[in-house]
Amino acid sequence: MKKEKMQNIALSLSSKIISSYMRSEPLHIENPEGYEVALYDEHQIPIYGQEAEDIIFEQGFYKDKRFDYFVDLSPQMHHGVKYLVLKSKKKDQEAQKLLQSILFTAMFSVLVVAVVGYFLSKMFLKPIQNERVKLDKFIKDSTHELNTPITAILMSIERLKKENIDEKILKRVDISAKRVQKIYSDLTYLLLESENQNLKQNNLREIVENELTLYEDLALKKSISIYKELDDAFFSMDEVSAQRLFGNLISNAIKYNKHGGKMELKLTAEEFSISNSGAGIKKEQQNRIFERFYRANEYEGGFGIGLDIVKRVCKRYKIGIEVNSIENGLTSVVLKF
Numbered sequence: 001m002k003k004e005k006m007q008n009i010a011l012s013l014s015s016k017i018i019s020s021y022m023r024s025e026p027l028h029i030e031n032p033e034g035y036e037v038a039l040y041d042e043h044q045i046p047i048y049g050q051e052a053e054d055i056i057f058e059q060g061f062y063k064d065k066r067f068d069y070f071v072d073l074s075p076q077m078h079h080g081v082k083y084l085v086l087k088s089k090k091k092d093q094e095a096q097k098l099l100q101s102i103l104f105t106a107m108f109s110v111l112v113v114a115v116v117g118y119f120l121s122k123m124f125l126k127p128i129q130n131e132r133v134k135l136d137k138f139i140k141d142s143t144h145e146l147n148t149p150i151t152a153i154l155m156s157i158e159r160l161k162k163e164n165i166d167e168k169i170l171k172r173v174d175i176s177a178k179r180v181q182k183i184y185s186d187l188t189y190l191l192l193e194s195e196n197q198n199l200k201q202n203n204l205r206e207i208v209e210n211e212l213t214l215y216e217d218l219a220l221k222k223s224i225s226i227y228k229e230l231d232d233a234f235f236s237m238d239e240v241s242a243q244r245l246f247g248n249l250i251s252n253a254i255k256y257n258k259h260g261g262k263m264e265l266k267l268t269a270e271e272f273s274i275s276n277s278g279a280g281i282k283k284e285q286q287n288r289i290f291e292r293f294y295r296a297n298e299y300e301g302g303f304g305i306g307l308d309i310v311k312r313v314c315k316r317y318k319i320g321i322e323v324n325s326i327e328n329g330l331t332s333v334v335l336k337f
Contacts, residue, residue: 003061006070010086013037014074021078040083047081057083134292149176174217182251186305189244202242204233205267211247219254219263228265233272235337237317245313248306249274249333256331275332281325289323
């Protein structure tokens with residue numbers, strides 16, 4: 001770039017020399033900004049300007065440790081000038097300016113990379129942050145959820161010590177104990193999920209009926225009518241996973257049902273369906289109900305691991321799952337074996 005710039009300046013000056021000669025005007029040259037001009041005759045004797053040292057009197061671009069030179073032979077002896085020598089006056093300053101420009105560009109590039117890196121790191125860390133928030137919420141919710149039945153059990157036991165045994169108190173103890181048992185079973189299943197691999201041919205009807213028995217009292221407490229049509233259905237899976245699969249579906253159908261509502265269960269060799277007449281699930285929430293720790297509301301239900309377990313079991317054993325729900329209407333879950 002420096003060579004090209006100096007060549008253009010030298011050609012322009014040579015053109016002025018030739019033009020002034022043709023017009024019979026006196027020789028007049030001004031030094032361009034940042035450069036010095038020297039003119040020499042055919043014997044390399046200075047005609048104009050300060051004589052430069054160690055000049056190579058040949059057409060071309062030259063440089064030493066301090067200056068850059070461009071020698072131009074274009075004047076062709078007009079005004080007696082054979083050699084036009086253009087010398088840069090501030091090579092060190094130009095190098096310094098170039099260095100500053102490079103440093104500025106480098107610092108700007110580092111700044112841009114840092115800013116982009118910051119936003120990219122925030123973007124990549126956001127899912128981790130979300131999971132941390134979910135985990136924190138899970139711990140708080142699970143603590144609260146476990147504390148409620150435990151407190152009820154302890155209070156009921158204290159009353160049993162002071163009074164005659166009451167059937168309602170015994171039912172309350174039984175329901176609370178079963179809630180604690182379910183929470184414990186779900187958490188244990190999640191922690192030991194990879195160890196539950198004892199596959200065997202299970203009659204799913206027996207498992208569904210056993211899980212129904214566990215939640216009968218909870219259904220009676222909410223005056224829920226249960227309609228069932230269960231056929232024998234054999235499927236190869238580990239028994240613990242089967243219990244967690246149907247237990248969570250039945251538990252949810254009761255917990256999210258309305259008081260005095262109904263629940264219907266149907267089992268065939270090809271599929272299992274369960275429906276309840278609760279508040280329903282909003283359309284925008286239906287895709288999220290299987291996310292771990294997600295809760296559709298804060299005032300009923302568990303703390304968001306039941307349907308996550310259902311999804312994991314279905315995925316492991318390649319069981320299809322469909323959810324159909326109408327807000328303030330019927331909600332049904334269908335498993336296809």
